[in-house]
Structure formats: structure tokens, C-alpha cells
Amino acid sequence: xxKNKKGLLRLFFLLLVLSVGEAxxxxxxxxxxxxxxxxERNYDIKLSANDELxxxxxxxxxxxxxxxxxxxxxxxxxxxxNSSQTRADGQVNEVxxxxxxxxxxxxxxxxxxxxxxxxxxxxxxxxxxQKLGEANLQQTVLARVSDVISVxxxxxxxxxxxxxxxxxxxxxxxxxxxxxxxxEIGKAARLxxxxxxxxxxxxxxxxxxxxxxxxxxxxLLNEIMARDVNIHFRxxxxxxxxxxxxxxxxxxxxxxxxxxxxxxxxxxxxxxLENKQARASRYPVIGLNTGYNFxxxxxxxxxxxxxxxxxxxxxxxxxxNIFNGLNQRRIEQNADIMLNSAALQxxxxxxxxxxxxxxxxxxxxxxxTLVKLEEKNQRIARQNLDITMEKYRLGSITTMEVRDAQLNxxxxxxxxxxxxxxxxxxxxxxxxxxxNLDL
Numbered sequence: 001x002x003k004n005k006k007g008l009l010r011l012f013f014l015l016l017v018l019s020v021g022e023a024x025x026x027x028x029x030x031x032x033x034x035x036x037x038x039x040e041r042n043y044d045i046k047l048s049a050n051d052e053l054x055x056x057x058x059x060x061x062x063x064x065x066x067x068x069x070x071x072x073x074x075x076x077x078x079x080x081x082n083s084s085q086t087r088a089d090g091q092v093n094e095v096x097x098x099x100x101x102x103x104x105x106x107x108x109x110x111x112x113x114x115x116x117x118x119x120x121x122x123x124x125x126x127x128x129x130q131k132l133g134e135a136n137l138q139q140t141v142l143a144r145v146s147d148v149i150s151v152x153x154x155x156x157x158x159x160x161x162x163x164x165x166x167x168x169x170x171x172x173x174x175x176x177x178x179x180x181x182x183x184e185i186g187k188a189a190r191l192x193x194x195x196x197x198x199x200x201x202x203x204x205x206x207x208x209x210x211x212x213x214x215x216x217x218x219x220l221l222n223e224i225m226a227r228d229v230n231i232h233f234r235x236x237x238x239x240x241x242x243x244x245x246x247x248x249x250x251x252x253x254x255x256x257x258x259x260x261x262x263x264x265x266x267x268x269x270x271x272x273l274e275n276k277q278a279r280a281s282r283y284p285v286i287g288l289n290t291g292y293n294f295x296x297x298x299x300x301x302x303x304x305x306x307x308x309x310x311x312x313x314x315x316x317x318x319x320x321n322i323f324n325g326l327n328q329r330r331i332e333q334n335a336d337i338m339l340n341s342a343a344l345q346x347x348x349x350x351x352x353x354x355x356x357x358x359x360x361x362x363x364x365x366x367x368x369t370l371v372k373l374e375e376k377n378q379r380i381a382r383q384n385l386d387i388t389m390e391k392y393r394l395g396s397i398t399t400m401e402v403r404d405a406q407l408n409x410x411x412x413x414x415x416x417x418x419x420x421x422x423x424x425x426x427x428x429x430x431x432x433x434x435x436n437l438d439l
Contacts, residue, residue, distance in 0.1 A: 116283025
């Protein structure tokens with residue numbers, strides 16, 4: 001009996017040393033490092049950054065139609081013809097396979113100097129679109145950082161659960177060995193050995209399933225960080241929760257920093273500028289044009305076989321829309337409707353943000369309470385398990401009571417880790433809504 005216990009202790013410490021060695025061989029990934037890698041590599045962030053760069057490049061006076069357009073042209077036409085010409089005095093001139101050419105080249109400038117202030121509205125709209133791109137990039141960054149934090153702490157809670165399942169397997173293995181020894185010396189029935197073996201197999205299955213889930217979550221975090229999904233790593237072993245969040249402060253920050261709200265404000269402004277552009281068509285369009293041209297015409301037959309010319313041209317053009325089938329009225333009405341929709345969407349986003357804050361904050365408070373409760377339950381379950389195992393060693397308790405103590409400890413640990421994780425996720429969600437997500 002004593003030798004058997006010593007053998008189990010040696011086996012337990014051997015497994016402990018091996019597990020520690022395996023853990024040390026893996027990379028320790030901190031949350032800060034995970035966020036840094038995601039910010040540098042995540043594909044969604046890179047794509048959103050590219051969209052923001054395009055919006056930035058589009059902000060130019062030329063794109064708004066405020067600068068002149070200069071165009072160079074070259075036209076060179078050649079011909080080979082059989083020609084016949086009869087003059088007034090009856091003389092007939094004929095040329096076979098006569099060659100002719102027409103060369104025309106020059107440069108022209110056109111410049112719209114007034115279009116009902118539409119070009120100014122377009123330029124301001126391009127600036128607002130750039131700001132919208134920045135807000136969308138900020139929203140993408142917040143969402144991906146939130147994903148990294150959520151998955152990271154999911155791994156932390158799974159590590160805590162792995163420890164509980166591993167403890168259950170170790171205890172079940174000890175029960176099998178002890179039951180087998182007691183059976184061999186005639187102090188226990190075969191049924192006790194079989195029950196212990198079934199419990200050991202069940203706990204081993206649960207541990208393997210938990211390891212599978214842990215590895216799959218590792219792969220998910222690697223994917224979010226856009227790195228090799230086969231990399232193995234360790235994460236922190238604790239979850240720290242900020243308990244002093246204030247709903248009033250979060251609401252103030254959300255009104256100032258929430259990217260979705262900022263995007264809604266910018267969309268309303270863009271709709272206002274679209275409205276201005278729609279009404280600009282009621283005003284006349286005035287433009288200037290000038291250019292320099294050179295022409296050269298050559299023909300094998302005619303009053304002039306060669307003529308050339310060059311010089312400047314200039315002028316002013318003006319046009320005004322008098323009637324276009326009531327389309328101008330329709331365009332302006334649609335612009336008014338779009339402006340109203342943008343204003344409604346802004347109010348909807350404001351209400352949605354406040355609703356999310358209120359609901360998430362209530363869940364956050366509940367989870368804080370559950371953390372304290374489940375921590376106490378887990379501590380009690382551990383004490384109960386220690387006492388139960390000691391009684392089991394002394395043979396003063398049934399295997400069913402031992403199994404109940406095991407399951408109570410595992411379940412209490414799982415609930416405690418879940419409470420920690422849910423409280424942390426609530427904290428992260430609140431900060432994300434407020435646009436002030438920190439580590």
C-alpha cells in the first residue's frame with residue numbers, strides 16, 4: 001500500500017515536471033504583444049488603412065473641378081487619291097495616285113470658373129470623406145483590438161479550466177490505483193474499481209476536449225494576428241478586471257469618441273454638401289478657354305497645294321439650365337430626403353450607443369458580483385475536495401461522495417473562470433463603445 005502511494009507520488013511529480021518543461025518551451029505571448037502584432041499585420045486593418053489612403057488621395061482641388069484642364073492634341077491624316085478637276089475655262093487637270101496630308105496639332109485649356117459654388121461643395125465633401133475614412137479605420141482598429149483581447153482572455157479562462165480538469169484526472173487516476181490496491185487485498189469490491197475506471201475515462205475525455213478547444217482558440221488568435229496558425233504559445237494565467245467604470249463617464253466618452261457616432265455625424269455633413277451640389281445646377285456655368293493650334297494641309301491637286309496656319313484662340317462660354325424635364329426638381333427633392341435620412345440615422349446611432357452602454361453596463365455589474373460569489377464557491381469547493389480526499393484515503397467515505405466533491409470542484413472552477421471572463425468581456429465592450437479601449 002505504501003509503495004503504491006510512493007509510486008503514484010513519483011508519477012504525479014514526473015507529469016508535473018514534464019508539463020512545466022513543455023510550458024517553458026512555448027512562447028509566452030503577452031496581451032500587449034498580441035495587440036501589437038495584430039495592429040501591424042491584421043488584414044482588416046490593412047484594408048481599412050488602404051481605403052483611408054484612397055480617401056486622402058482624393059482630396060484635391062483638381063478632383064473637385066476647381067483647376068483648369070489642359071489637353072494636347074495631334075492629328076495627322078494622309079491620303080492617296082485619283083483626282084480630276086475641271087476649271088471654269090474648260091481645262092481639265094487629272095492626278096493619279098496623288099498624295100495628300102493634313103497635320104493639326106496644338107494645346108488647349110478649359111477652365112470652369114463658376115458652377116454655382118458646386119466645386120467648393122465637392123472639395124469640402126472630399127475632405128469630409130477623408131475624415132469618414134479615418135473614422136472607419138478607427139472603428140476597424142477598435143473592433144480588431146477588441147477581438148484580440150476577447151480571444152486572449154478566452155485562452156486565459158480555458159487555461160484555468162484545464163488546470164481543474166487536469167486535477168480531476170489526477171485524482172481519478174489516484175482513485176483507480178487505490179481501488180485496485182484495496183481490491184487486491186480484499187478490502188473493496190470489483191465494482192469500486194470499475195466505477196473509478198469509468199470516472200477516470202470520463203475525466204480524461206473532458207480534459208482532451210478542453211485541450212482541443214484550447215488549441216483551436218490558439219489558432220483563432222493566430223489568425224486574427226495574421227501570423228502562422230501553427231505557432232504554439234502560452235498566455236497569462238490571470239484576469240485583472242477594472243471595477244471602477246462609471247456609466248456617466250462612459251456615456252460622455254462615447255458621445256465624443258465613438259467611431260460609429262463620428263461616422264454618422266460625417267455622413268450627415270456629406271449629405272448636406274450633396275444637397276448644395278444638387279442646387280448648384282440652378283446657377284449658370286461660366287468657363288474660359290484658350291489654346292494654340294498649328295495646321296498644315298497638302299494636296300496634289302487644287303487651287304492651293306500647300307497651306308499652313310498657327311495661332312492662339314480664346315473665348316468665354318456660359319450656359320444655364322432653363323428646363324430639363326423637371327429633373328432638377330426631382331434631384332433636389334431626393335437630396336432633401338437623403339439629408340433627412342442622414343439626420344435620422346445619426347439619432348438612431350446615438351440611441352443605439354446609449355442602449356448598448358446601459359445593457360452592457362448592467363451585465364458588467366452583474367458579472368462583477370458573480371466573480372466574487374464564484375471565487376468564494378471555488379475556494380469552498382477546493383477545501384471540500386481536500387477534506388474528502390483525506391477521508392477517502394482513510395477509507396471513511398464512499399466513492400460516490402468523492403466523485404461529487406470532484407465534480408463540484410471542477411464545476412466551481414469552470415463557473416469562476418467563466419465569471420472572470422464575462423466580466424472582462426463586459427469591461428472591454430464598454431471601453432470599445434466609449435471609443436477608449438486600453439489594455
